Amino acid sequence: MISDFFHPEVGGVENHIYMLGASLIRRGHKVIVITHSHPPDRVGVRWLVPGLKVYHIPFPTLVSSATLPNFLTFLPYFRTIVLRERITLIHSHASLSSLGHEGILHAHLLGVRTVFTDHSLFGFDDAASILTNKLLEGMLRNVDAAICVSYIGRENTVLRANLPPKSVYVIPNAIVAxxxxxxxxxxxxxxxxxxxxxxxxxxxxxxxxxxxxxxxxxxxxxxxxxxxxxxxxxxxxxxxxxxxxxxxxxxxxxxxxxxxxxxxxxxxxxxxxxxxxxxxxxxxxxxxxxxxxxxxxxxxxxxxxxxxxxxxxxxxxxxxxxxxxxxxxxxxxxxxxxxxxxxxxxxxxYDWTRVAERTEVVYRNVLATPPYSLWTRIERTMGLGPFVGPIYTVILIVDCLFFALLERWMPRENIDYVDVKWDATRFETVGFL
The missing domain is CATH 3.40.50.2000 (Glycogen Phosphorylase B;)
Incomplete structure (x- = not known):
């Protein structure tokens, strides 16, 4: 799970990520969260009940808990975490999360599949919405699947991001009754x-x-x-x-x-x-x-x-x-x-167990489909338009080149891999589950 919006901040997105992650852990999956730091004490790696591992990347926030887009500076952190934790799927949350969109951009370099959840509605007729929608369309051009929390939200996201409707699912929020x-x-x-x-x-x-x-x-x-x-x-x-x-x-x-x-x-x-x-x-x-x-x-x-x-x-x-x-x-x-x-x-x-079950279906559908090749990604990105398309394509190519340099400068064999096999039952002994 990647998002700028996570605890200790309080909000609907923050709670959704935590509860979904906890429910997936209880169902036997390994889940980690990548978010920004919260100085002075919320930095590095933290653990939340029931065994949810959180990486707080040392990026400052710009406004409303969102970080300034970093693109290349986030890639070394992202690559190291994905490799050492042996991640197979990235789930990004929130349209205004820079970290979430950058995770989707970088994921294909490591053969990791991507899912995005949109938690908000945006308009189409003001400058801020137009800019946000174009940024969203560019970042989701090559996402494998999207999830919305309501049917009206699905319609809004499909129109804003120009996504194929068959790849957008509806899974509502839930609560602990x-x-x-x-x-x-x-x-x-x-x-x-x-x-x-x-x-x-x-x-x-x-x-x-x-x-x-x-x-x-x-x-x-x-x-x-x-x-x-x-x-x-x-x-x-x-x-x-x-x-x-x-x-x-x-x-x-x-x-x-x-x-x-x-x-x-x-x-x-x-x-x-x-x-x-x-x-x-x-x-x-x-x-x-x-x-x-x-x-x-x-x-x-x-x-x-x-x-x-x-x-x-x-x-x-x-x-x-x-x-x-x-x-x-x-x-x-x-x-x-x-x-x-x-x-x-x-x-x-509404029950979080049902939400986790339905999210698992989306994950399985994504993992069962072949990933986009680099050339397909370039073609799809160029389809954004005569002006925006080339800009995003340059970002995509530069991202690939920087990743190649990281592979040479920071060999994978030098990464401190997490070799402990994920076993949810080990958390039961300390009352986490």
Whole structure:
């Protein structure tokens, strides 16, 4: 697994990589993770339960935990790790991960097959999206298979990266349902608590939250908000609370570590998601598993997550969010939502073991197909266009030449190979599995 986004940072991609890796280990596979360092103490090789080995490459981050594209400087690290660990397949994660894309670029030099998972949705009409989509198309030109977390995400990735649809699979996220059990009993009170846990950024629709929260508090005196998360929109949220004198109605928790999310969710009855774009929405799934009725904007892959009786949808406008919240408050106040039944239903829908099984199918399909030859890769790369094609082809050829120099300067026999046979049972003795 290769990505810029991994622990100790907290997020959906980070958790997905860890849980998928842990599930594959429990199924008898050897899994390592390659990511960047987190100074001052998260450097070198670290181990995470249940036996997940993590290589922290000494590259600094540029913005939002992503590293500056390194290309050739990453190749010596990548080559050494792949050879010493005897890796047979690279699984890259996230469209904005430089390390992930560079791993796909370098993998063919070592005869390693490649899979890419896209966790986000991007547009087509703004400069940032156009540039990102062209970079994604170039890097995925020779990927063996891609995975998306929703069907709308698959459609988005196929269009953005110009991938053949037959090579793009859909495998959703999952959760550990036991970690999100509902409260055994809710306090006998007329107060209805609305939970919001989100990164406080424009894409997450914080402006909608800022616009609708005062209206909801004014219309429903027994409603209070608990908001967890941090981000650039935190100042707008706090200003709204001060302007409308809602300090006693809106509790702002700030950053919430993932292990504390279940306890925050158990405080509420309704979960509000105001995202403007969302490929899947793992926070929605966690909230529903914890027994909350969900109110969400109808965007991206959100309609694919839950049955319609477990979620109320709204258009991404302040008026419609207010309408959906009003209906949800009335539903919960009348006892129309059973938290424990919701939890049991989610347990049957999403499970990491099933996700690992379906991912194994993708891996087997990739390993069963012949790899692209170098000439085929050059032809496919040139097909990117009259301007971008030659640029990426030059990068591909220079990458091959630098790899040839590394083979001469750093002979494979000088690499410190990991000769211990991977055996998952050895972790059982120390309680890892």
């Amino acid at each position: 036991d970690n999100f059990r509902p409260a055994h009993s809710r306090p006998h009170t007329d107060t209805i608590t609305i939970i919001v846990i989100s990164r406080l950024a424009y894409r997450k629709g914080v402006d909608l939250l800022v616009a609708t929260a005062p209206r909801i508090c004014a219309a429903f005196p027994d409603v209070r908000f608990v908001v967890g998360g941090d981000g650039p929109k935190m100042a707008d949220l706090l200003q709204m609370r001060e302007t409308h004198f809602l300090q006693d109605r809106i509790t702002v928790l700030g950053p919430v570590v993932h292990r504390d999310v279940p306890s925050v969710l158990r405080q509420g009855s309704i979960f509000l998601n105001t995202s403007l774009t969302e490929a899947f929405g793992i926070a929605i799934l966690e909230a529903a598993c914890a027994g909350l009725h969900v109110v969400s904007t109808r965007v991206g892959g959100v309609p694919e997550i839950l049955p319609e009786d477990m979620i109320s949808f709204a258009a991404p406008t302040a008026d419609d969010v207010f309408r959906a919240m009003s209906e949800a408050i009335a539903l919960v106040a009348q006892g129309g939502h059973d938290p424990h039944r919701a939890h049991q239903r989610i347990r049957g829908f």
